[in-house]
Amino acid sequence: MFTNGKIHDVIVKNLTKFVDERGWLVELFREDEIPAEFMPVMSYISMTLPGIARGPHEHVDQADCFGFIGPSNFKVYLWDNRKASPTYMVRQVVFAGQDSPRVVVIPPGVVHAYRNVGGKDGMVVNLPNRLFAGKGRKEPVDEIRHEEDANSLFRLD
Numbered sequence: 001m002f003t004n005g006k007i008h009d010v011i012v013k014n015l016t017k018f019v020d021e022r023g024w025l026v027e028l029f030r031e032d033e034i035p036a037e038f039m040p041v042m043s044y045i046s047m048t049l050p051g052i053a054r055g056p057h058e059h060v061d062q063a064d065c066f067g068f069i070g071p072s073n074f075k076v077y078l079w080d081n082r083k084a085s086p087t088y089m090v091r092q093v094v095f096a097g098q099d100s101p102r103v104v105v106i107p108p109g110v111v112h113a114y115r116n117v118g119g120k121d122g123m124v125v126n127l128p129n130r131l132f133a134g135k136g137r138k139e140p141v142d143e144i145r146h147e148e149d150a151n152s153l154f155r156l157d
Contacts, residue, residue: 001153002091007080011038011105012094015069028067028103029127038063038105040127047123048074048116055113056146056154062130064106066114070098072122074114079154082109097122111146111154 013033017024029040048054050072058081068074076094080087096102097118106112116122133141146152 002079002089005087005090005092007078007090007092007110008085008087009107010078010092010110011103012096013103013105015067015101015103017069017101026067026069026101028069028125029065034065034105038065038107038129040065041129042131043125043127044132045123045125047121048072048114049121050116050119053113053115053147053156056111056152056156057113058111058144058146059108059130059142060144061108062128062142063108064104064112065127065129066096066104066106067102067125067127068096068104068114069101069123069125072116072118072120073097073099074122074124075117075156076104076114077112077154077156078104078106079111080109081111082107085109113147113154113156115156 074097078092080090
């Protein structure tokens, strides 16, 4: 059903770890490197256990800007569910984390999930361009969840 390829508007940016005797530092985003429509308005960090997946889900209006730095590795799954997109029905897989630090920017309408494929707990930073549940957490959450749907087209391997 889906074809494999790169999805239009998804940004995958390799990150550089600046290492010295104190440890390391990574720039996750810079205002001069991310299009205005994806500019973050909040951030959060999650920890995912080895072998565990989060998603698949999508957003109507929100873009996610995930930072995969480590200490584990992740397999990131993307499905273009935007009917007006030139890459509608394309599936893309990105490996990111300890061995390949990356930022992945996911526009609204692109279904996404990730699985911790490393052998240890893994942290992910997200810098979305919309506030979770709106100002004061008083609006509906912008999420369409597919992980509970037994007939979902969006399957992780």
